[in-house]
Amino acid sequence: MKKMTIKEFKDKSNIELIQEIMKMNNGYVTSLELDNYDIHRMYLNIMWKQGIVEKVGKGIYIDSTKIEDNYYIFSLSMQNTIYSHMTALYFHGLSIKAPNDKYDITVKRTYNNKHLKNHEVFYVSDDVYELGLTKVKTPMGNSVRAYDIERCICDIIRSKNRMDIELVKHSIREYIKRKDKDIVKLSNYAEKLGIKDEVMNYVGVFYE
Numbered sequence: 001m002k003k004m005t006i007k008e009f010k011d012k013s014n015i016e017l018i019q020e021i022m023k024m025n026n027g028y029v030t031s032l033e034l035d036n037y038d039i040h041r042m043y044l045n046i047m048w049k050q051g052i053v054e055k056v057g058k059g060i061y062i063d064s065t066k067i068e069d070n071y072y073i074f075s076l077s078m079q080n081t082i083y084s085h086m087t088a089l090y091f092h093g094l095s096i097k098a099p100n101d102k103y104d105i106t107v108k109r110t111y112n113n114k115h116l117k118n119h120e121v122f123y124v125s126d127d128v129y130e131l132g133l134t135k136v137k138t139p140m141g142n143s144v145r146a147y148d149i150e151r152c153i154c155d156i157i158r159s160k161n162r163m164d165i166e167l168v169k170h171s172i173r174e175y176i177k178r179k180d181k182d183i184v185k186l187s188n189y190a191e192k193l194g195i196k197d198e199v200m201n202y203v204g205v206f207y208e
Contacts, residue, residue, distance in 0.1 A: 014039050014040070014043045015043055015046070015047060015052075017037060017039060018034065018039065018043060018044070018047065019052075019063075021033060021034075021037070022053075022061075022062075022063050026066075026141065026142055027062050027063040027065075027066035028060065028061070028062050028063075028072070028076070028142075029044070029053070029061050029062075030059050030060050030061070030076060031044060031059035031060075031061075032059060044061055047061070048061070051064055052064060054068075056068055056073050057073050057076065057077040058077060060073060060076050060077060067140070069138055069140040069142050070101075071083075071091075071103075071138040071139075071140075071142070071144055072138055072140070072142035072144055074103065075142075075144040075145060077115075078105075078113065078115065080107055080108070080111050080113070081105040081106070081107050081116075081145075082105065082106045082107070082129075082133060082145050082146060082147060083103065083104070083105060083136075083144060083145065083146035083147070084104050084105060084106040084122060084146065084147050084151075084152060084155055085104035085106075085120070085122065085152060085155050085156055085159065085163070086099070086104050086156065086163065086167060086171070087099045087103045087104040087105070087146075088104070088136070088146040088147050088152045089149070089152045089156070089171050091136040091137070091138065091139075091144075091146055092136065092146075092148075092149050092152065093174075094149065094152070094171045094174045094175055094178075095167065095170070095171055096167070096170060097164075097167055101118070102118065102119055102120060103119045103120065104119070104120045104122070105119050105120070105121055105122070106121075106122045106123075106124055106129070106147070106155075107121060107122075107123060107124075107129075108123070108124065108125075108126055108129050109123045109124065109125060109126075110126075111123075120162070122155070122159060128192060128193060131147075131151060131189060131192060131193070132147045132148045132150060132151025132152075132189060133145065133146075133147060133148075133151075134146060134147065134148045149175060149178070149180075149181070150181075150182055150185045150186040150189050151189055152171075153171070153172060153175055153186060153199070153203070154186065154189050154190050154193055154195065154199050156168050156171060156172075157172075157195065157198060157199050157202050157203075158193065158195050158198070158199075169206075172202070172203060172206050173206050175203075176203070176206050176207060183203075186199065186200075186203070187199075187200060
């Protein structure tokens with residue numbers, strides 16, 4: 001969407017500005033975003049009472065004409081988490097099982113949140129927390145933080161005892177078929193994670 005000029009910005013009412021923000025965010029707006037625009041949060045409450053927006057999380061609102069994207073809402077509400085393992089592979093098209101209400105997520109070892117108990121949580125040290133971090137699209141087209149394919153392959157092999165082994169095998173087979181696979185990157189990630197031999201041996205079994 002084309003950015004507004006300073007004059008266009010000043011000429012709009014606060015509610016109109018919030019609607020412009022929602023258009024740029026695929027129908028979403030957060031109270032924190034309004035702080036950046038110096039717009040009082042009371043306008044969100046006014047819009048909610050008028051049925052213009054729906055509240056879908058703490059400080060998170062959506063255009064009432066839009067369908068909620070639970071993956072995106074979770075990502076907004078839990079910004080210290082990264083989609084990983086099978087959930088991230090689903091976004092990458094490498095898992096046949098769509099996550100429902102329980103997601104595979106990775107956090108730093110020092111992070112704790114009472115809402116984590118509802119999900120499959122993997123704790124890692126700070127030095128590998130952002131290894132392979134990227135942005136992917138949810139099925140509804142919203143960008144969320146997730147690990148790239150090679151990091152996910154390393155993770156599902158490292159955590160295979162906590163996962164459905166048939167799903168692990170399927171994802172690796174599908175990865176091997178990908179033209180955009182990067183075995184060098186996979187090897188580098190595995191080395192940084194301290195599991196190079198395990199990953200390369202495991203992946204090697206699936207090469208014909």
